[in-house]
Every structure is written in C-alpha cells, then in structure tokens.
C-alpha cells in the first residue's frame with residue numbers, strides 16, 4: 001500500500017495565538033504508554049513486516065497527528081461561535097457526541113455561541129437555516145439517554161454555496177460534522193467553498209456509521225451497541241428454530257457494503273450456522289451452494305440459523321426501479337426475503353418442509369441509546385473534536401486508531417471503504433465459530 005507521510009498531514013488554519021485552558025495541565029506531559037504528546041505522532045502500521053516494507057527512516061514512516069488538547073489554540077474562545085450538524089442514517093451515540101461537544105465547549109473553552117443545525121446538511125440551506133437551535137448545558141442535559149439525534153438528520157444533496165452562506169450569516173468559526181462517508185464528502189465540499197472564499201472557518205468530522213465501513217478507525221462509535229442489539233434477534237430465531245421441526249431461523253442485518261455487524265453479532269452468542277456478507281460471494285445452487293449446505297445442516301441437526309448482511313449476494317437479485325437513494329447510495333435488493341423464499345422452496349422439495357422464522361430488525365438496532373462502552377467512546381471523540389477545532393485544524397476527522405485518538409485528513413477517510421477481509425482474522429473467527437465452508441463457490 002503506498003501511503004506517504006504527506007498524505008497524512010492534517011490542515012491547519014494558521015498559527016495558534018491564544019493560550020489554551022489546558023496549557024497548565026499539559027505543561028509537564030510527555031509521551032508515555034498512555035499519552036501521546038501533541039508533537040509526537042502515532043504510527044499507521046503495527047507489524048514489523050509492513051514497517052520494514054516501507055523502506056524509509058523511522059521519522060518518515062506513515063504516521064498520524066495525535067488528537068487531544070493543545071497548549072495553544074487558534075480561536076479566541078470569547079469570540080468563537082460553533083455549529084454542529086448530524087447527517088446520514090441514525091447511529092447509537094449521536095446524542096452523546098452532541099452532548100460531549102457542548103459540555104467541552106461550554107465548561108472548558110467557554111465559547112460564545114453553540115448552534116445546532118437541524119436535519120443534517122439540509123439545515124444549512126437557505127430554506128431551513130432559520131430553524132437553527134442554540135445549544136447550552138440545559139439543552140443537552142439528559143439527551144444521552146435517548147437514541148437518535150436531537151438535531152435530526154437527513155440524506156440528499158445540498159448546495160455548498162448556500163451552506164457556507166449560512167455559516168457566514170451565523171458567524172460560525174468551527175463546524176462539527178457528525179456523519180458517515182457521504183457526510184465527510186459533503187464536509188469536504190464545504191471546506192472547498194470556504195477555501196474559495198478565503199474564510200477562516202474550521203470543519204471537523206466525527207465519523208459515524210453503524211456499518212463500521214470507514215477506514216482509519218478501529219471501530220466506529222455505536223457499532224458495538226448496534227451489534228449487541230442484533231445479537232438478541234439471532235438468539236430469538238435460534239430458540240424458535242430449535243423448538244420447530246426443520247426449524248430455519250434467518251436474520252437480516254444492516255451492512256450495505258461491509259458485513260461487520262453480521263460477523264460480530266454472529267460471533268457474540270455463536271448461535272449462527274451460516275453468515276453471509278457482501279465481501280464473500282456465494283452461490284445458492286449446486287453441490288457447494290448455500291441451499292445444499294443448509295439442507296445438510298438441517299438433516300444433521302434438525303434446525304439451522306442463517307445471518308445475512310443486507311448487502312450480501314446482491315448479484316443474485318434482479319434490481320427493479322430506482323437504484324439510488326437521495327444521497328446517491330445504491331438501493332439494495334432484499335436478500336433476506338429472497339433467501340427465505342429460496343430456502344423454503346428447496347427444503348420443501350427435498351422433503352424437509354421447514355418452519356421458517358425470519359427477522360429483519362433493521363432500524364431496531366440503530367435507533368437505540370448507546371451502551372456504556374459506546375457512550376465513553378462518544379464523549380472522548382467529542383472532546384478530541386473540540387480540541388482539534390479550537391486548535392484550528394480543518395478538513396480533519398478525529399478517530400481512534402490502534403487505541404490512540406488521532407487526526408486523519410478528510411480525503412483519506414473517504415478514500416476507500418473498511419470491509420471484512422476474507423483473508424483476515426475476523427472472517428477466520430466466523431468460519432471457526434460457525435463451521436460453515438470456506439467457500440460456497442462451485
């Protein structure tokens with residue numbers, strides 16, 4: 001993989017001219033196993049073989065700027081106004097992030113104003129910009145107890161010129177964009193418009209996706225909560241299928257291009273016998289196809305549980321009608337219902353008439369409040385985002401990479417997708433736990 005150190009450098013608006021409220025506490029800190037000094041950097045790679053293959057001196061190895069408070073900051077807090085927007089699909093923890101940003105900005109930096117833009121980037125357009133809400137400690141007090149986002153969200157295309165007009169009108173100095181790959185592309189369009197006008201506005205991204213499909217982040221916030229919810233649905237169809245004759249449990253889980261939720265949920269209680277994900281193609285028919293394998297399993301065990309990610313096996317489906325949503329994301333065919341039909345048909349034809357229990361928990365896994373682990377993660381990301389913004393970083397995303405909080409340039413986070421590697425150890429764990437064949441190919 002070619003990755004130059006320069007691709008990993010984040011942008012800054014300029015020199016930091018103000019003392020940070022954290023200056024004193026940071027004065028004596030040095031890099032340790034539990035802290036990375038602001039002038040130090042975190043390595044991208046973590047194996048000797050990859051580091052050696054880079055063939056460059058240590059200081060030229062690909063590395064990321066450490067996140068966290070700075071001794072000096074770019075914006076004068078007394079004169080700083082901040083905006084927050086949440087975009088794309090829901091994800092557990094959005095309210096924790098909003099709350100964390102507001103608390104940090106209020107209690108430590110004491111900035112002048114914090115505004116929440118309603119319903120994603122749409123809230124920055126001329127049509128909706130009046131619906132902005134001012135956020136203070138009271139406004140965010142208990143919001144972490146609820147799923148969703150108090151600001152609302154949306155998909156769809158918006159005009160960057162209109163959005164920057166709104167930022168200028170409100171006097172926004174730092175915009176926090178909480179969203180997925182689409183939102184980060186949207187945020188980059190906003191920074192391009194800011195640059196074109198020569199404005200002094202920082203744009204900071206906080207990566208959100210229950211699919212866990214963004215690169216350069218260990219795991220995205222809300223993912224753990226989402227797959228834990230999914231686990232309960234798998235357990236239900238397992239119990240149901242166990243009690244029925246030729247019981248077939250099928251659970252379809254979210255995951256457009258990445259099957260992480262399906263893999264983790266399946267591993268969590270180990271009730272699944274087959275896991276089908278977008279990254280690993282499969283066929284239904286033939287001696288090695290899914291239908292025959294499931295049939296064998298039902299013959300031997302009297303039941304079966306199949307977990308399928310929504311983006312799996314799309315090549316097997318015929319697409320009808322509109323193929324993209326408002327944001328340009330491909331609309332998927334329903335692999336869950338298709339599998340249900342084909343499995344029912346097949347098992348009936350081989351004299352194993354099944355009792356099928358089919359669940360598509362869909363929004364039920366992403367609309368819940370974050371669990372304790374994700375809440376901690378969210379608040380720490382929120383703090384890191386605030387520090388980055390106040391220090392004048394821009395077009396920058398805060399992430400957790402190899403357990404360290406770091407800054408990643410936005411173009412890099414949208415450069416490719418994080419997917420389950422069929423040769424990696426996660427998929428190996430799934431194969432070990434389920435006992436399913438390595439391949440369903442003929």
Ligand SMILES: Nc1ncnc2c1ncn2[C@@H]1O[C@H](COP(=O)(O)OP(=O)(O)OP(=O)(O)O)[C@@H](O)[C@H]1O
Pocket residue numbers: 087088089090120121154155156157158179180181182183184185186187189208209210327328329
């Ligand atoms: N290619 C793009 N260029 C510019 N802006 C985009 C692009 N794609 C999406 N956006 C903007 O980002 C917003 C959210 O995008 P999208 O609906 O794809 O969700 P997302 O951020 O990818 O989150 P998720 O996939 O987790 O639901 C859209 O409303 C749109 O304003």
Ligand SMILES: O=P(O)(O)OC[C@H]1O[C@](O)(CO)[C@@H](O)[C@@H]1O
Pocket residue numbers: 089090180209210211254255256310325366
């Ligand atoms: O129905 P919506 O809101 O477009 O969201 C569905 C998609 O959003 C996600 O939750 C996140 O991208 C996907 O897993 C899912 O396909």
Ligand SMILES: [Mg+2]
Pocket residue numbers: 088180181182
């Ligand atoms: Mg997306």
